[in-house]
Each structure stands twice: as C-alpha cells, then as structure tokens.
Amino acid sequence: MLQSKLFYKANKNKSAEADSVSHDLLTRAGYIDQLMAGVYTFLPLGFLVLKNIESIIRKNMEVIGGQEILMPVLHSKEIWQKTGRWDALNDILFKMKGNGEKEYVLAPTHEESLIPSAKKIIFSYRDLPFYVFHIQLKFRDELRTKSGILRTKEFIMKDLYSFHANQADLDKYYEVAAKAYEKIFKESGIGKITYRTLASGGSFSKYSDEFQMATEIGEDVIYICKKCGIAINKEIKAENPICPKCQGAEFEEKKAVEVGNIFKLGTKFSAPFNLKFTDKDAVDKSVIMGCYGIGLGRLMGAIVEASHDDKGIIWPKSVAPFLVHLIQVENNIKVAKACQKVYQDLQKENIKVLYDDRQKSPGEKFAESDLIGIPYRVVVSERTLKINSVEMKERSKSKIQLIKVKQILNFLKP
Template sequence: MLQSLLFVPTLKDAPKDAEVKSHRLMSRSGLIKQTASGIYTYLPVGYKIIKKIENIIREELDMIGCSELLMPALQPSDLWKESGRWDKYGPELMRLKDRKERDFCLGPTHEEVITDVVRDHINSYKKLPIGLYQIQTKFRDEMRPRFGLMRGREFIMKDLYTFHESEEDLDVWYKKVTQAYINIFNRCGLDIKIVASDTGQIGGDEADEFMVMSEVGEDTITYCMSCSYAANQEHSGLEEGDKCPLCGGTIKTAKGIEVGNIFKLGTKYSETMGAKFLNKDGQQKAMIMGCYGIGISRTLMASVEQHSTEDAILWPEELKPFDVHIIPVNTKDEAQCKLADSIYKELLANGYQVLLDDRQERAGSKFKDADLIGIPVRIVVGKNAVDGNVEFLNRNDGEKVLVSAEDILKYI
C-alpha cells in the first residue's frame, strides 16, 4: 500500500477531551474519529486492526465447534417482554417506535433473539449442544461515555450463546470457551486475569470476567499473591492486605479493563421464553444456556494501553496493520526512490503486507507518523541507498542494522 493513498490522518495534538493514553494515541494515530459522545468512526488503519481481532476470534471459536450467524440490531419489544427484561433493563436500553407505534430497541445484547431462533428449530437432545456466535455493533445509552472506546454508546462486540441438555455439558463448554478466550487474548498480545464477577443485568448462576491490567481500568481486581484466586472487588468485597479465602495468602488490588465475560445462564431465558427440548426419556425440559462476550473495540483500546508510550504504538505480532514499513528519507532523491520501490515490490511478491511512505514530507514527519502507526519492522532508505544499503529496524528490540537491500528478506 502506498501511504499517499492510505487515509491515515495523524494529528500533532490529541483532542482536549482525550483523558487516557489510548484515547489520545488512537486519535493522534488516525485510528478513530469521534462522531458524537461515545460514538466513533473507525478509520482505515483502526478498522484493519479490528478485522484482525475479529478473525482471531473466528479462528478460535470455529476450532471448538461454534457457528457464526448475524442477528438484527433492531429488536422487537415483544421478545424482551417475554424474558421480563423490557421493564427491568433500565435507561441504558435505547428504545424507539416504528411508524406504526410499535416498540423496538437497539440491542445491547442478544439473549432474547438467540433464544427465539433456537426454540423454533431445536426440539430434541439429539441436536444439542450447539454454540452460535455473532460479531456485531451493540448500543447502550451510557449516561457518561468516557475514555474513548472504553465506555461508548455504540461498540463492536462478539457474543456467543451455547445451548445444552445438562449442567454437566454446560460445564464442559464453559471450560472450552474459557480456554478459547485465553488463546484469543494471548494472540492479541494482552496480559489478562480471569476474575469471578456478579451476573449483573445478563443474569444467570455464575460469571467470570477477563481483565486486562491497566491503571485506567474502571474495575478494581482483588487477587492472591500465593494462588490463582482473583475476583472483581464488587463481587468479593476484599481489600488490599486481606487474607485469601482459598489459601490464606495476601490479597492485592489492581485496576483492570474488562475485555470479555462469560456467564452460566442456566434456564433464565429458556424457561420464560419456552425454549424446550425432549430429553432421552421423552420429557420436555428447558434448555440450559451459556453466554460469552468479547468487547472487540475495547480489546483494540486495551492493546493500545498495553503496547505504547505517550507518542508511539508498537502492535503485537498478530495485530500489526502491515508487516513492514518502508520509509525513503528523501523522495526527491532518485536512488532512494528506486531502491525503496524495488524492496517494496520484492516484499509484495513474497506475500508481505507493506506500507511504503511515498509522501513528499520531511523525514521528521515521516518518522513521527511511523511511530504512531506502530508497524514493528521498519526499513529506512537514506543516503546509503547509492551503495544498495538500507537501515533495518526491529522496533521490538530497538536494534538498528545497516544491511544490503539484497539480503532484506533474510532479516524480515
């Protein structure tokens, strides 16, 4: 990709309302642009990384036997009244009427819709278990949107729902999805903790959250220094220095960003909405459900928080928008332009995704933009181009080496 053709509007200064590092950097890097409070446009580089997160999720969920579908964002009130949540959900639910004065909402979550889908098509234990997921925009009318993509009124989310004939089978899938989530966040380069939490507005019998440790997190995590115990402070009520309820070790606290959650719903929705099946004995039973979410836009934000300085992003391997960034220092220098173009074509021919900065900008501006865009491997074509040499920079370890352009593939 030629950088002159890539829409990546970097900024010298962050917006005044950008309170946290990730919001400042994503705005300055041209990843996002605020459209209204809590509502953002994902610009090309930001959306490219969003798609990479989505594809990692698809690969891991498909591997454990889940199927992807797409449900409507616009949901009729009738389904929410069946589940009993229409009057209980609160002001975060965005409600509207159509031209015939029928009530609808913009979905913050999809338990009602998925239960309606499954109850009409599955009626026997022979068709269970099943796992269905979607990647879709969600809506919540937050009273105070904040911290960029941390808490918005419109956001991208993956939600998965599983249906089972027994609690034991739900336990098996709960563990399978937990491991899939660990794989997903590891591949996204995120350091996470799994913590016990309250079920909140989703409801159910048990819930866990996947937290990225960060000082800007809205949740306080309590965890043990001696064992694997961890819980949201709202759920545990523990304070720093308390004894661990499992092993008696010392409790520590830290801030965290919730990027995923999993719930054992039980029969909360299937019972009220009539999602039933015939078991092996010919008896009609309510399906047992699990619900599992990942905030995709929030995962993008958490990655920037963990993998950046105040002025530069360094993307994890699987999220990088391009494999290599080629920067000719002076685009008026024929030798530099020819060598940069030659390397660019060679890397493309070998299957690499490459960004070539062909813009007629000062070298300082190019390097600042490159730091903001965050590609880990950089090739700088400067005064040594006349000898066929370029500077190779691996930003992961900071090592710069002068190499022959003929050997560039070996270094990459």
C-alpha cells in the same frame, strides 16, 4: 498501501479532550474519528486492526465448535418484554418508535433474538449441544462514555451462545470456552497481564468469569491471591474477604479493564421463551445456556493501553495494520525506484506494507511512524543504498541495524 493515498491525518499534538492514552494515540495517529460522544468511525488503519482482532477471535471460536451467524440489530419490543428486560434494562436501551405506534429496540445483546430461532431447531436431546456466535454491532446508552473506544454507546461485539441438555455439559463447555478466551488474549498480545477473574454469577451459578486486563486506566479493581494466584473482583472480595480457592487472606490489588466475560445463564432466557427439548427419559426439559462476550473495540483500546511508549503505539504483530512501514527519505529517482522495488517484493510475499512515499522531512516521517506503531520500520536512503542496504528497526526496540536489501525478506520471515 501508499501513505500519500491513505485516508487519515496524523496530529502530533496531544488532544485536549482525550481522557486515556489509547483515546489520544488512536485519534492522533488516524485510527479512529469521533462522530459524537461514545460513537466512533474506524478509519482505514483502525479498521485493519479491528479486522485482525476479529480474525483471531473468529478462529478461536471455530476451534471450539462455534458456528457463525449474523443476527439483526433491530429488535421488536415484544421479545424484550418476554424476558422482562424491556423494563429491567430501561436505563441503557435505545428504544424507538417506527412509523405508526410500533416500538423497537436497538439490540444491546442478543439472547432475545437468538432463542426464537433456536425454538424452531431444537426439539430433542439429539439436537444438543450446539454453539453459535456472531460479530455484530450493539447499542447501549451509557451515560459514562469515556476513554475513547474503551466505553462507547455503539460497539462491535463477538458473542457466543451455547445450548446444552444439562448443567454438567454446560460446565464442561464453559471451561473449554474459558481456555479459548485465554488464547485470544494471548494472541492479541495481552495474555501476560490479563487475568481470569471470578465474578458474581447471578442466580444460576455461583460464579461467572471476567477477563480483566491490568492497566492504570482501568475503572475496575481486581484482587490477585498472593497464595494461589487466582483473581477475584470487587464484589466477590466484598462478599467474602478470603480467597474462595485456597482461603488465603492476602491479595495484590490492581486496576483493570474488562476485556471479556463468560456467564452460565442456565434457564434464565430459555424459560421465558419456553425453549424446551425432550430428553432421553422422554421428559420435556428447559434448555441450559451459556454466553460468552468480547468487545472488539474495547480490546483494541486495551491493547494500546498495554503497548505504547511516549512516542506512540507499539502494535503486536498479530493485530498491526501493516507489518512493515517502508520509509523513503529522499525524493530522488534512485531512492524512489529502490523503494518501489522493496514495496513490490514484499507485497509479492503477502507482507503488508505501508509505504511512506510523501514529500515530507525524514524527522516528520519518523515521528509519524513511531506514532502509528507498525512493527518494522524499513528506511531507504542514498546512504544505505550505497552499500546495497536498508535501515531496519523494530518499533519495540531501540536498535537500528543495516541489512542487505536481499536479506529483508529473511529478516521479516521468522
């Protein structure tokens, strides 16, 4: 991608309304643009990151047997009345009237739309278990939208739903899904600071699990047991001040932001829809369900909270919009030609490159490069070309090294 053609505008000044580092940096570097409170456009840079996060999540969902579907965002009032959530979630539901008197909901989650489909497919224990997921927009009328894309009214979520014949099968799959979540956060670069955290489980299970990333901006507080290392959330700590696993009483307290959650739903949603199957013993039983969510924009914001410095974002390679930021510092034909050659050679090897071909000062280009946060910066100038070299710098390190033009590919390819 030529930077001169990229649809964005960087801003070197800290924005006044940003209330978190990720909000400030993602806005200033041209990743996102706010349309109104809690509603954002992902500009090309932001959309590339979002797609990378989506790929990591999709891959890990497929590994645990998830089949991808796409459910609608527009739901009828009737399915939401069926589960009682038309009233129970009144505070956050976007309800609307169509032409005439028919009422609708913009979906905040998708149990209500999935179960009517499942009813047409599940009849026998032979039809179970199965796992489906989708990556789709959701809407919640959050009053406290803040921190940029960490808490929004419209957001993209992956949710996986599992359907089982019995509790033991759900319990087993739940642990498989938890492991997949740990892999997703590890591959997204936040594995070391993300804690599987015991949370209250509602009516069908003693516990659910939140995946909480430790960060000072976090609105949640988690408690890490000093003896056995498990994390529990505030609710669990309030109900029972000792560790539920080892009975330890000393905890380390951390602020955190929730980047994922998994629940054992049991028959909470299958019962109102009368979603049943005939078991091996010829008895009709309610299907047992689990659900597993991750907000993609939230995860993107969390990664920036975890990985930045005072100059800008430091993307992990796995989610970065480009791997290489190629910077041309002089506007003469020789340097331009050398840059174009590097640009083409890297693209031939399927390495994603943002090429700063603009007529700007080196200082401006470097500052913007640090703000955007692409993992490798390659600088081409007359000085480096004299010795057939380029300057190579990793965004996460301070060291600048000269490497031969011919060695660029070897350097980038691990």
